[in-house]
Amino acid sequence: MILIHNGHFYIGGAFDPDIKAILVQDGTIRALLRELPADLNNYELIDLKEHWVYPGFIDTHTHSFEGGLYSLMLDLSEALSIQDVLDLITIARPGVKEHLFAWNFDELKLKEKRFPTRAELDSVIPDKNLILRRMDGHSCMINSFACNNLENAGIKIRCEGEVFKALENDLTVHWFHKSLDAESILANYRAAAQIALKGGFTTIHTMVGDANDSIGHYALLKKHLSSFPIDYILYAQSFNIEAALEVGADRIGGCILADGSIGSYTAAVYEPYKGMPMRGHLYQSDSFWRNFIYMAHRYNMQVGVHCIGDRAIAQINDIYSELANTDFKDLRHMLIHCEMTDDDLINHIKASSAVPVMQPAFDLYWGGDSGFYASVLGIERSRKMNRFASMLSRGIRVCGSSDWYITPLNINLSLDALLNHNNPAERLSPEQAIKIYTENAAWLSHDEAQFGAIRSGLQADFSVLNYNLFDPPPYSQRKVKAVIKKGILQYDAL
Ligand SMILES: [Zn+2]
Ligand SMILES: [Zn+2]
Known part of the structure; x- marks a missing residue:
């Protein structure tokens, strides 16, 4: 038995001063203790040195192979x-x-x-x-x-x-x-797992495949999943449903592209880019997406599609919507990035039950009235980007992620970006910010009965920070102190 003690434990939306320790056995939380046991010699102890213990953070969208x-x-x-x-x-x-x-x-x-x-x-x-x-x-x-x-x-x-x-x-x-061999591929994932731990994560979603016809090294990675110190949630990032089914994938897509990016002027937008005639590209026709998404849905696969501009988001969401109305299944299809949304589009997303998988750091880097978005889209449209608070307030289960290697795999940065969104109307409360990286993220991969909270019966996954997000110190002083995965101290900077 492992006894995790001497920390502040985040339970059900707040730090609970009454919980003194957590009992862990076989990787699972067995009990939340209000008093320390009399004889500590019976336990393997993990002393958290009065730091702040959150449920294991989950990043729901990374390209870990490239990142590693x-x-x-x-x-x-x-x-x-x-x-x-x-x-x-x-x-x-x-x-x-x-x-x-x-x-x-x-x-x-x-x-x-x-x-x-x-x-x-x-x-x-x-x-x-x-x-x-x-x-x-x-x-x-x-x-x-x-x-x-x-x-x-x-x-x-x-x-x-x-x-x-x-x-x-x-x-x-x-x-x-x-052109890389199996050993180098796995070495990249091992490097990525270490970066995830250092960044404060116990679980990360990762895309595998060429975003075209190949699912790449999916089978190789799946075979080695238990060898990593974190959980990887895999996406067959491909249009090849047959190949994905063959390797037992229950999730398909990721950054399979409905459009490009704002930075490359290829994100598909309704109104032209500022001072330019172009409106970006829809990379595929409606009928292409309808065939693909309907087929994946028929095989009970969860689908994720990269869509950034409002025109691309609407293209994909309309198809999710049709399915929600004609053949609803609780698959939790995803709109990856989902950056540009006016109120109307947010209502359509609510109606389709799609899950926006979004990146707080995109706002941090490109948001604001004098930021990059504003320079290429105009100020008014730049305020309709990365609308975390608006979506949550409509009851949409937004998930947070880095899109690493695009932005750093770092929970301190991600949480801070959510609390200090460039658009004050889109800032999240600490509780909301934590929720999109824990509870919502676990729900996204259908793992809400496995992890995503500190509760008896769930996996013993904890991210330990040196601060209380409700009363944080200056950003430069915020540190990841430890990461515990299935009861094992995998990252230790205590
Ligand atoms: Zn991506
Ligand atoms: Zn993408």
């Missing part, structure tokens, strides 16, 4: 000029075997405000495969060496040296990913 992979690769977030980018590649190059993944690239941060040209990339890395990915993952640039190899592999891409978007971006990224 990129944690071991070249990060371009500090680059401020084309020369910085080239210098960073030059420094990384001697350690490269065959492929160099450079990520977190943001041309808007560079003084030149552009991607490097292919000739510039070739000048520093002519003989290994290089991919340089934009921070939102929706566009990329490769060198000539990689371009030749892609062509030799029969992948049709333009080789004149432009930035790749949409399908070309996907094909290129997945060719790079597919």
Whole structure:
């Protein structure tokens, strides 16, 4: 028996000063104790040093394979000029075997405000495969060496040296990913699990597959699930329902794209981008989505689709709505990102029972009247982005996530972004913020009887922070102190 004690325990929406310890056996919470047992020698003790104990936090949308992979690769977030980018590649190059993944690239941060040209990339890395990915993952640039190899592999891409978007971006990224062996794939997930623990999470949802026809290494990862120190909730990220059924997947999709991103001007919006004629792209027709979602629904699969602009969200939600009216099943289909929603669209989402899986950090980075959203959408529309409070107040079960590797896998950052949303009308209370990362998230994966709260009979998953979110210290002082998964102290900074 394990006795977890000397902490403040968050139970049923508040810290309960009467609970002195939690008794854990075989990974499960057996009892919440109001008094410490007389003889502590009978127990294996975990002393939480008076820190604040939350239910294990759950991030409901990550790309952990890429996150793990990129944690071991070249990060371009500090680059401020084309020369910085080239210098960073030059420094990384001697350690490269065959492929160099450079990520977190943001041309808007560079003084030149552009991607490097292919000739510039070739000048520093002519003989290994290089991919340089934009921070939102929706566009990329490769060198000539990689371009030749892609062509030799029969992948049709333009080789004149432009930035790749949409399908070309996907094909290129997945060719790079597919070139890794089983051991490196699992190593990426092990790295990702450590980053999740450090970020304060006991469970993370992760996408597996090329967002096209392949479910990638889903079977490999499923086979090794019990070897990780956290729970991974898997998504077959593909349109291939047959392949997903074959490996026993009960969930399909993720970032299978209804549209692109605001940053790449490919998110599908009703009104044109500010000062431009374009309205983004719907990547697939209504009938394509109807066939796919109806088929998955027929096989009782939960569906998740990436949709960012209001036009794309409505496209997917309308199909969920039809199903809710004609063949309702409690599958909890998802609108991944669900960034741009006016009141009318929120009402439609409420009616369809769809679950928005949203990213607080998107508002943190791009929200506000002088932020990026406002600059490309106008201030009025920028206030209709990432509407956490409006959705919760309509009774929609919003879930929170990082979309890691797009934003950091860090519970302190995510909770803070929710409490301090750029739009005061969309700020959450501490209780609401905790709920979307615990109870709602567990419900999303149909795991509400397994975890998501501190309660007798549930899995002994706890995230221990050095602060009370109802009365937090300055952001820089907030720390993850420990993560306990199924009663085991997997991350210890106590
Ligand atoms: Zn995603
Ligand atoms: Zn996405």
